[in-house]
Amino acid sequence: IGEIRRYLRDNNPIRVSRSLRDTAYKALQIKENLKNKNSEEPSLKEIARELGIPRSEITYALDAIQDPISLFEPIYH
Amino acid sequence: MHNKAHLTLLGKSSNVGLARITTATFASELDFTLSELEEIKVAVSEAVTNCIIHAYPMDEGIIELDLEIEDCKLIIIIKDQGIGIKDIEAVLQPSYSTKEEHMGLGLAFIDSFMDEFKLISEIDEGTTLRMIKIPEQLKNTVE
Amino acid sequence: MHNKAHLTLLGKSSNVGLARITTATFASELDFTLSELEEIKVAVSEAVTNCIIHAYPMDEGIIELDLEIEDCKLIIIIKDQGIGIKDIEAVLQPSYSTKEEHMGLGLAFIDSFMDEFKLISEIDEGTTLRMIKIPEQLKNTVE
Ligand SMILES: Nc1ncnc2c1ncn2[C@@H]1O[C@H](COP(=O)(O)OP(=O)(O)O)[C@@H](O)[C@H]1O
Ligand SMILES: Nc1ncnc2c1ncn2[C@@H]1O[C@H](COP(=O)(O)OP(=O)(O)O)[C@@H](O)[C@H]1O
Ligand SMILES: [Mg+2]
Ligand SMILES: [Mg+2]
Numbered sequence: 001i002g003e004i005r006r007y008l009r010d011n012n013p014i015r016v017s018r019s020l021r022d023t024a025y026k027a028l029q030i031k032e033n034l035k036n037k038n039s040e041e042p043s044l045k046e047i048a049r050e051l052g053i054p055r056s057e058i059t060y061a062l063d064a065i066q067d068p069i070s071l072f073e074p075i076y077h
Numbered sequence: 078m079h080n081k082a083h084l085t086l087l088g089k090s091s092n093v094g095l096a097r098i099t100t101a102t103f104a105s106e107l108d109f110t111l112s113e114l115e116e117i118k119v120a121v122s123e124a125v126t127n128c129i130i131h132a133y134p135m136d137e138g139i140i141e142l143d144l145e146i147e148d149c150k151l152i153i154i155i156k157d158q159g160i161g162i163k164d165i166e167a168v169l170q171p172s173y174s175t176k177e178e179h180m181g182l183g184l185a186f187i188d189s190f191m192d193e194f195k196l197i198s199e200i201d202e203g204t205t206l207r208m209i210k211i212p213e214q215l216k217n218t219v220e
Numbered sequence: 221m222h223n224k225a226h227l228t229l230l231g232k233s234s235n236v237g238l239a240r241i242t243t244a245t246f247a248s249e250l251d252f253t254l255s256e257l258e259e260i261k262v263a264v265s266e267a268v269t270n271c272i273i274h275a276y277p278m279d280e281g282i283i284e285l286d287l288e289i290e291d292c293k294l295i296i297i298i299k300d301q302g303i304g305i306k307d308i309e310a311v312l313q314p315s316y317s318t319k320e321e322h323m324g325l326g327l328a329f330i331d332s333f334m335d336e337f338k339l340i341s342e343i344d345e346g347t348t349l350r351m352i353k354i355p356e357q358l359k360n361t362v363e
Binding site for chain 2 (some may be wrong): 223224225226227228229230232234235237238241242245246249
Binding site (some may be wrong): 027028031040041042043044045047055056058059060062063 | 112
């Protein structure tokens, strides 16, 4: 148990993961910065590298902040 | 680069998000931009929603999602065992829908967002939709 | 409430994220808090990583993830067809690892994060890990 505590203190997987909203907004901000710098939209890979968060977690966070798409409503009006 | 995954799910509306996120996460191994990933998510949502509404109008059928990365291409295959499509030519027309209140734009979105797509169907056997998307970034370097 | 999904994937480290996110998305139909969803993600990562490192030390084998919601319980079953476990009692000890550089805490995490877990294994046949998690919120109202 002591060892688990030590491990959690050193690499707490829960503390490390910031809030979803925070991750999503940071990702969008980095996207804008890179876009302005290179005048083309960066890939998610590049954003993930810059942010130091796995691609999958960014995908998850970005989806979480979107409005849920209604099943019976067209997506674009 | 090569990768494969397969997702089987129940055709209920709460599972559209599951199909969408699983596909986007799988796709993120390739050099897609966030906008391209959005397009992929819309295409998958439309396809899975079609299975739920059209293929299985009465019950919750099973939907199969085959994901593959091959030569930096993303291949998505969505399969149902539902009622099938009578006239494929007709359903591919934008604004065509067999349901009154529907817009008939799902397949048109899929067409415009994906690099390739193909619909195969057999009445009472089911429908298979095969889509391919290649990162724009890659197309530019190849040219 | 009832729901089911099944994900099959190749045992490569880039697919750990896919298993995590698919499971968390599936789980979010229940009333889990964000930290409970994080715990689920950690448990799935540990389990899938074990399949990749321990079950298939030489090649990329197939990993199956069965997800189910039943009576507001989340059931996760992770299955490999790898080398299997010789002594289950032993591997359940915290800090026990058959690999030198490893911490041996993966199963201990799973134990502490999930409400139930069970390991079934057969040498050269493979290993199945079954885990259950119930939203804390729900436990409080039942009591
Ligand atoms: N999986 C499917 N099974 C049976 N019919 C389908 C399926 N997918 C599409 N269709 C048919 O194609 C038509 C057009 O689909 P779509 O362009 O998505 O428009 P909508 O869903 O708004 O009707 C549907 O109205 C339906 O008749
Ligand atoms: N899927 C599996 N197949 C074969 N062996 C496994 C599997 N999962 C766990 N093990 C065994 O259980 C041990 C303990 O696992 P774990 O607690 O995750 O620690 P670690 O992965 O750091 O060794 C491993 O060292 C391995 O011998
Ligand atoms: Mg449609
Ligand atoms: Mg481990």
